[in-house]
Amino acid sequence: MDVQRLQESFARMAMHGDAVPLFFYSDLFLRRPETQDLFPVSMAAQRDRLVHALARVVSEVGHPDGLTGYLQDLGREHRKFGAIAEYYPAVGASLLATLAHFNGPSWTPDLAADWKAAYELVAQIMIDAAAEDAGRGPACWEATVIAHELRRFDIATFRVAITEPMPYLPGQSVSVEAPERPRIWRFYSMANAPRDDLTMDFHVRMIDGGAVSIVLTRGLAVGSRLKMGAPVGSLTYQPGTGRDVLLVAGSTGLAPLKAIAEQISWQPDPPRVQLLFGARTADGLYDLADLEKMAAGCPWLTVVPAVSDDPGFPGERGMLHEVLARSGSWREHDVYASGPTAMVEATIHQLTALGVPQAQIHVEDFGWSEP
Amino acid sequence: MTVTSRSGERLTPDQVRSISFPQARFGHRGYDEQHVLAFCALVERELVTLLNEKASLWEEVQRLRRRIIDSGDASGVGPEDAHVQAVRILSNAQQMADRYVADAQQYSRQITEEARRHRDEVLAEAKTHAGRVLDEAHSRASHAADVLTAEQGAAPNGEWRDRTAELAYLRTFSEVYRTHLRAYLETLLSNVEDWEQSEKSSLTAARAELPFPFPSVSPPPSPAQGSPAQGPPPPAAGQPSSPYSSPPSYTSPPSYPSPSPARLP
Numbered sequence: 001m002d003v004q005r006l007q008e009s010f011a012r013m014a015m016h017g018d019a020v021p022l023f024f025y026s027d028l029f030l031r032r033p034e035t036q037d038l039f040p041v042s043m044a045a046q047r048d049r050l051v052h053a054l055a056r057v058v059s060e061v062g063h064p065d066g067l068t069g070y071l072q073d074l075g076r077e078h079r080k081f082g083a084i085a086e087y088y089p090a091v092g093a094s095l096l097a098t099l100a101h102f103n104g105p106s107w108t109p110d111l112a113a114d115w116k117a118a119y120e121l122v123a124q125i126m127i128d129a130a131a132e133d134a135g136r137g138p139a140c141w142e143a144t145v146i147a148h149e150l151r152r153f154d155i156a157t158f159r160v161a162i163t164e165p166m167p168y169l170p171g172q173s174v175s176v177e178a179p180e181r182p183r184i185w186r187f188y189s190m191a192n193a194p195r196d197d198l199t200m201d202f203h204v205r206m207i208d209g210g211a212v213s214i215v216l217t218r219g220l221a222v223g224s225r226l227k228m229g230a231p232v233g234s235l236t237y238q239p240g241t242g243r244d245v246l247l248v249a250g251s252t253g254l255a256p257l258k259a260i261a262e263q264i265s266w267q268p269d270p271p272r273v274q275l276l277f278g279a280r281t282a283d284g285l286y287d288l289a290d291l292e293k294m295a296a297g298c299p300w301l302t303v304v305p306a307v308s309d310d311p312g313f314p315g316e317r318g319m320l321h322e323v324l325a326r327s328g329s330w331r332e333h334d335v336y337a338s339g340p341t342a343m344v345e346a347t348i349h350q351l352t353a354l355g356v357p358q359a360q361i362h363v364e365d366f367g368w369s370e371p
Numbered sequence: 372m373t374v375t376s377r378s379g380e381r382l383t384p385d386q387v388r389s390i391s392f393p394q395a396r397f398g399h400r401g402y403d404e405q406h407v408l409a410f411c412a413l414v415e416r417e418l419v420t421l422l423n424e425k426a427s428l429w430e431e432v433q434r435l436r437r438r439i440i441d442s443g444d445a446s447g448v449g450p451e452d453a454h455v456q457a458v459r460i461l462s463n464a465q466q467m468a469d470r471y472v473a474d475a476q477q478y479s480r481q482i483t484e485e486a487r488r489h490r491d492e493v494l495a496e497a498k499t500h501a502g503r504v505l506d507e508a509h510s511r512a513s514h515a516a517d518v519l520t521a522e523q524g525a526a527p528n529g530e531w532r533d534r535t536a537e538l539a540y541l542r543t544f545s546e547v548y549r550t551h552l553r554a555y556l557e558t559l560l561s562n563v564e565d566w567e568q569s570e571k572s573s574l575t576a577a578r579a580e581l582p583f584p585f586p587s588v589s590p591p592p593s594p595a596q597g598s599p600a601q602g603p604p605p606p607a608a609g610q611p612s613s614p615y616s617s618p619p620s621y622t623s624p625p626s627y628p629s630p631s632p633a634r635l636p
Contacts, residue, residue: 016426017422017425017426018422018426019426019429019462023458025465026457026465030458042468042469042472043465101455104436208479208480208483208484208487209476209477209479209480209483214479214483
């Protein structure tokens with residue numbers, strides 16, 4: 001397999017931008033019309049994802065070690081979409097047709113053979129990972145909403161019950177699909193450590209114009225059904241460091257950190273934990289009452305609410321990174337932060353400036369900005 | 372220049388070079404967000420148009436190229452060509468669907484942003500109004516108490532006099548407060564109705580209606596705070612009942628079932 005030739009032909013195709021994935025999916029849907037049912041109505045985001053995944057595979061094709069893990073994750077992740085091994089050959093055929101189309105006269109039988117071999121390798125890794133995963137758990141979990149509470153007009157918390165156990169680590173998240181928005185999946189973090197009764201809590205904030213978040217904040221009721229994919233995410237608690245813990249939560253970024261705090265509470269000798277919970281206004285501290293109740297039973301836990309846009313707020317005022325900068329040095333702490341992109345970035349920046357080693361900073365970027 | 376994003380109007384490199392944004396309003400850093408976002412939308416639209424044009428030009432080149440190659444033999448449209456044409460037709464349909472979804476999302480975003488802004492304005496106004504009502508109630512109640520004290524100036528029992536004055540104060544205070552509260556609630560209610568009407572007429576699509584954020588109003592201060600010498604009572608800042616910190620609730624919020632074995636000590 002000539003890696004350089006492979007990469008060159010990919011680059012020739014990638015020049016054509018969005019026309020490439022557009023061609024690919026149209027070709028696939030014509031080849032196997034039933035595959036269209038696996039995708040949402042709007043394919044714009046899906047096309048970007050395909051291009052990113054392809055680009056990553058092609059650029060790393062010479063270093064299979066890192067790639068294998070990525071492809072295995074991808075294969076497992078595709079189980080919940082209903083992507084079965086049977087569709088892989090059609091996908092390969094469409095990929096080759098797309099490459100041929102955009103490479104024009106420079107497409108040769110040799111090149112086609114190389115691509116075919118490369119695709120089969122990739123597909124096999126994904127299929128194997130999915131098959132192996134199928135022995136461990138379901139492709140997706142059916143969840144029923146058993147409580148839903150609108151805490152502010154755009155922030156809700158809800159609890160679901162699942163029927164099959166889902167082993168996950170506190171801090172992890174699952175992708176969620178609502179029946180009102182078929183085949184659109186969004187990641188949400190569990191706000192509790194695993195429970196024996198198979199219930200899980202989620203915190204949702206409505207994103208302006210967001211397809212799924214509006215359904216989860218305002219469209220759910222007790223009895224609503226949701227689908228959930230396998231748990232993912234690396235913002236998980238590292239016990240046994242001997243250091244105290246700082247949790248920095250912006251808005252609904254609180255969810256994974258609340259789960260981590262709960263996990264810490266199970267330890268026989270928990271470290272001291274300071275939880276900074278920030279929002280723009282006081283009504284954004286949607287879960288403060290619950291946190292304070294929790295802190296009342298845990299002498300090692302301190303909850304510090306902070307508000308940035310209300311000069312009349314009686315507690316800490318300012319952005320979270322400003323508040324943490326004036327309330328300690330944190331050099332001897334393990335820090336876990338999650339929330340809006342800007343907040344997470346500012347927190348990392350501030351902690352680094354304060355001399356907290358990178359290895360002690362764990363973050364999750366929720367990928368949205370606070371309106 | 373000001374940013375406009377009328378569809379059909381093309382963005383020129385010169386416009387990009389000479390763009391200037393107004394500063395954000397007081398208390399916010401950087402440029403005015405709305406202007407920047409509007410400009411980004413304009414740039415995005417232009418990019419999409421350019422890319423689409425590029426793609427269709429490229430298709431045209433391919434088509435012409437094939438025609439030159441095929442011009443040797445006399446056969447009509449080959450199966451390969453037919454497939455590529457089908458792909459093109461499906462791709463166009465897909466792009467149309469994408470556009471519709473994107474437009475719907477954009478519309479929903481605008482409506483939500485507007486509602487959010489409206490809510491913030493109403494809450495800010497309610498807060499100011501609540502402060503004014505409390506001030507007025509206090510000053511009128513103090514006056515009533517003073518008048519009473521002056522009338523009974525010669526009364527022998529000091530405690531009796533104080534109690535009566537306090538009673539007069541509270542009576543006037545709550546009366547003024549009630550009057551304001553009633554007027555205010557009526558205004559709010561009519562606002563809700565106006566809004567509902569305008570939303571109904573502009574929104575044909577079925578969509579969960581946003582209830583108007585309904586601030587609860589703080590109760591009158593306790594008698595201890597109402598002593599005339601202390602000035603106006605504080606507008607209950609930071610208390611859970613302050614008008615801006617209470618979430619709207621029309622129905623009693625569902626409570627969670629009792630927590631299962633979360634092993635909290």
